[in-house]
Amino acid sequence: MATLYSFKNKNELSVSLAEYVKKVSAEAIARHGKCMVAISGGSLPKMLAQELITEEGKAAVEWSKWEVFFADERAVPLDHEDSNYRLNMEELFSKLPMDPSQVHPIDASLISGEDGSETDTTELADAYEKVLVKCFAPGDAVRHPTFDLVLLGMGPDGHCCSLFPGHELLRESVAWVVGIDDSPKPPSKRITLTLPIVGHANKIAFVAAGEGKRDMLRRIIENPEEGLPCTLVNITGGEKVSWFVDDEASQDITHYPIRKELNLANI
Numbered sequence: 001m002a003t004l005y006s007f008k009n010k011n012e013l014s015v016s017l018a019e020y021v022k023k024v025s026a027e028a029i030a031r032h033g034k035c036m037v038a039i040s041g042g043s044l045p046k047m048l049a050q051e052l053i054t055e056e057g058k059a060a061v062e063w064s065k066w067e068v069f070f071a072d073e074r075a076v077p078l079d080h081e082d083s084n085y086r087l088n089m090e091e092l093f094s095k096l097p098m099d100p101s102q103v104h105p106i107d108a109s110l111i112s113g114e115d116g117s118e119t120d121t122t123e124l125a126d127a128y129e130k131v132l133v134k135c136f137a138p139g140d141a142v143r144h145p146t147f148d149l150v151l152l153g154m155g156p157d158g159h160c161c162s163l164f165p166g167h168e169l170l171r172e173s174v175a176w177v178v179g180i181d182d183s184p185k186p187p188s189k190r191i192t193l194t195l196p197i198v199g200h201a202n203k204i205a206f207v208a209a210g211e212g213k214r215d216m217l218r219r220i221i222e223n224p225e226e227g228l229p230c231t232l233v234n235i236t237g238g239e240k241v242s243w244f245v246d247d248e249a250s251q252d253i254t255h256y257p258i259r260k261e262l263n264l265a266n267i
C-alpha cells in the first residue's frame with residue numbers, strides 16, 4: 001500500500017521530499033554505484049530544486065552518480081517552451097554539480113516540424129527505449145530497466161507520465177517506452193514510460209500540492225475502482241510508492257492513513 005505524507009505547506013513538503021531523495025540516492029549508490037532516475041515535468045522540478053540546489057543539497061547527494069531519464073517527454077525541440085528536458089535543466093539539473101551528459105534527452109534529430117507536430121512518435125519512443133537499453137542493460141541482459149527512483153507529478157485529470165485516464169496505452173505490457181499522438185493535454189505528441197516500467201522501479205514518489213489537486217487526489221487514493229493512471233501506479237508499485245502532498249491537497253481524504261511526518265526508517 002502506498003504511503004501518503006501530507007505536510008503543512010509546500011515549503012515543508014519540499015524539505016521532506018529532499019530528505020527522501022537524499023536517502024533513496026544514497027541507498028542506490030551504495031547498492032550499485034549509481035542512481036538511475038526518471039522524472040516528469042510540471043511543477044515537480046521546482047519543488048525539488050527548493051532544497052536540492054542549496055549548498056547543503058549540492059553536498060548531500062553524490063550528483064555525479066546520477067543518470068537522469070524522462071518519465072515522459074513532449075515531442076518538441078529541446079529548447080522549446082514545452083520541453084520537459086528544458087524545464088528540468090533550467091530549474092534543477094544545470095544548477096547541480098552534474099555533467100550535462102548525465103541527463104538523457106530524446107533524440108532531437110527525430111523531431112519533425114518546427115513545433116514537433118510532424119514527429120513519428122513511435123520512432124521517437126523506440127529510439128528512447130534504445131537509450132534505456134544501452135544505459136541499463138548492456139547486451140539486452142535484462143527484461144526490465146529498474147529505476148532507482150521515479151519522480152512524478154499528478155495531473156488534474158489523474159494522469160501521470162503521459163498516461164491518461166482511459167487511454168489504451170495504460171494496457172501496454174511489452175514496450176518500455178511508447179509514443180502517444182492524441183494526448184488530451186497539449187502538445188498532443190509525446191512519449192512516455194509504460195505502467196509496468198514505472199511500477200517496476202525501486203521507489204516511486206508522487207508530488208502534488210494545492211487546492212486544485214484536492215478532489216482528484218481524493219479520487220486517486222479513495223476510489224481505486226476508477227482505475228485512474230496514478231491509482232494504477234499505486235497498485236502496481238504498492239509499498240514502494242510515496243505521495244508527497246500538502247494539507248490543501250489532502251484535506252478531503254478521510255478513509256486513508258495520512259502521515260504528517262517523513263519517517264526515513266520506513267522508506
Ligand SMILES: O=C(O)[C@H](O)[C@@H](O)[C@H](O)[C@H](O)COP(=O)(O)O
Nearest residue numbers: 040041042043153154155160161
Ligand atoms: O509532461 C507532462 O505533462 C508532465 O510530465 C505531467 O505528467 C505532469 O507531471 C503533471 O501534469 C502534473 O503537472 P503539475 O505538477 O504542473 O500539476
